[in-house]
Amino acid sequence: MTNIKNQLDSSILIKGRTVENRVLLAPMAGLGHVAFRELVEKFNGFGLLFTGMCSAKAIPHENPDVSQVFKWRKQELPRLVCQIFGSDAVSMAKAAERIEKEGFFGVDLNFGCSVAAICRRGCGAELLKTPSLVSKIVEQVRKAVSIPVFVKFRTGWQDNRDFAVDMAKRFEDAGADALVFHPRVAPDRRSRPPRWSHIAHVKKAVSIPVFGNGNIFDINDCTKIIEHTGCDGVSLGRIAVAKPWIAASFTREFIPGKNIYAYTAMEMTRLLLKYYNEHFAIKLFKKFVPYFSANFKFGHSICRKLIKKNSIHEIQKNIETIFKDTPETLERPNLNMFM
Numbered sequence: 001m002t003n004i005k006n007q008l009d010s011s012i013l014i015k016g017r018t019v020e021n022r023v024l025l026a027p028m029a030g031l032g033h034v035a036f037r038e039l040v041e042k043f044n045g046f047g048l049l050f051t052g053m054c055s056a057k058a059i060p061h062e063n064p065d066v067s068q069v070f071k072w073r074k075q076e077l078p079r080l081v082c083q084i085f086g087s088d089a090v091s092m093a094k095a096a097e098r099i100e101k102e103g104f105f106g107v108d109l110n111f112g113c114s115v116a117a118i119c120r121r122g123c124g125a126e127l128l129k130t131p132s133l134v135s136k137i138v139e140q141v142r143k144a145v146s147i148p149v150f151v152k153f154r155t156g157w158q159d160n161r162d163f164a165v166d167m168a169k170r171f172e173d174a175g176a177d178a179l180v181f182h183p184r185v186a187p188d189r190r191s192r193p194p195r196w197s198h199i200a201h202v203k204k205a206v207s208i209p210v211f212g213n214g215n216i217f218d219i220n221d222c223t224k225i226i227e228h229t230g231c232d233g234v235s236l237g238r239i240a241v242a243k244p245w246i247a248a249s250f251t252r253e254f255i256p257g258k259n260i261y262a263y264t265a266m267e268m269t270r271l272l273l274k275y276y277n278e279h280f281a282i283k284l285f286k287k288f289v290p291y292f293s294a295n296f297k298f299g300h301s302i303c304r305k306l307i308k309k310n311s312i313h314e315i316q317k318n319i320e321t322i323f324k325d326t327p328e329t330l331e332r333p334n335l336n337m338f339m
C-alpha cells in the first residue's frame with residue numbers, strides 16, 4: 001500500500017514539465033466545473049485537473065466571466081488542463097492557441113466521448129472512425145502550441161485491442177505528449193467494466209506517459225491497474241465526485257474526519273453560488289448529489305432529500321439536518337448510483 005502510494009505520489013515529466021503526482025482528475029462535463037475543482041483543491045491531492053469538455057468552435061469567442069464551462073480560477077491554471085472537443089483540425093488548433101494564451105498547463109483532445117449529441121456532430125469517439133483525421137487534428141494542435149498536448153481516447157467502436165494500440169501509436173507519432181486511455185468500446189457507456197488489460201498493450205506500444213482510466217474506486221484498484229498494466233498513473237472520474245478528497249487520501253495520507261460529508265456538501269453549495277447564479281448552482285448541485293449520496297447505506301433516501309429543495313438556503317438547512325448525526329457510510333460507494 002505504502003509502495004503504491006509512493007508511486008502515485010512521485011512526480012512525472014510531461015513534455016519536460018513537472019507534474020507533482022500521478023493522480024489526475026478526469027474531465028467530466030457538468031461535474032468537473034470551477035466550483036467543484038475549487039472544492040477538490042482544498043484537499044490538494046491531484047497532480048492535474050481537467051475541465052469538462054469545451055467546444056473547440058466556441059473557445060475563441062468564449063467569455064470566461066459568463067461561460068458556464070470555459071471558466072477557471074487563476075490559481076489553478078498551473079495544473080489545469082482544458083479539454084476540447086471538435087471535428088476538424090483548424091478549430092481544434094485555434095482553440096488550443098487560446099488555451100495556451102490563457103496560461104493553462106495543457107490542452108486535452110477528446111477522442112472518447114460517445115454521447116450521441118457529440119458523435120452526431122462528428123466529434124469525440126466518432127473521430128476514431130477516421131484515423132487519418134485523428135492524426136491531422138493532433139498534428140495541427142501540436143504545431144499550434146508548445147504546451148503539453150494530451151489525448152483522451154477509448155478502445156474504439158469494437159473491442160479490438162490492436163486498434164487501440166494502433167491509435168496510441170498514431171497519437172504519439174502526431175505529437176501527443178501523454179495519453180489517458182479508457183478501455184471501453186464507444187457504444188458502451190460505463191455499463192460493462194473497462195478492459196484494463198488493454199492498457200498494458202497501449203503502454204507497451206508508446207514511449208509517452210499513459211494514464212489508465214475507468215472504474216478506479218480505491219487504493220486497491222490503483223494497485224491492480226498499475227501492477228497489471230504498467231501505466232504511469234491514474235485518472236479518476238466519478239469516485240472523485242463521490243469523495244472529492246480521494247486523491248489526497250492516496251497522495252497526502254489525508255484521513256477524512258467524521259464531519260467530511262457535511263463539510264463537503266456545504267462547501268459545494270457555497271462554491272457553486274460563488275461562481276453561478278442560484279438557478280444554475282442548484283442544477284449543478286443536483287448533478288453532484290447522486291455520486292455523493294452513493295457513500296451512504298441509505299444513499300437513495302439521502303439523495304432524494306438533498307435534491308428536493310429549490311433554494312440554496314433550503315438545501316443548506318437540509319444538509320445541516322441530514323448530517324447532524326453522520327449517516328451510516330459504505331466501505332465502497334454504491335456503484336448503482338453512479339451514472
Ligand SMILES: Cc1cc2nc3c(=O)[nH]c(=O)nc-3n(C[C@H](O)[C@H](O)[C@H](O)COP(=O)(O)O)c2cc1C
Pocket residue numbers: 026027028029030031051052053083110112113152182213214215216235236237238239339
Ligand atoms: C457525468 C460525466 C461526464 C463526463 N464528461 C466527460 C468529458 O467531458 N470528457 C471526457 O473525456 N470524458 C468525460 N466523461 C468520462 C470520464 O472522464 C471517465 O472517462 C469515465 O467516467 C470513466 O472513469 P471513472 O470510472 O473513473 O468515472 C464523463 C463522465 C461522466 C460520468
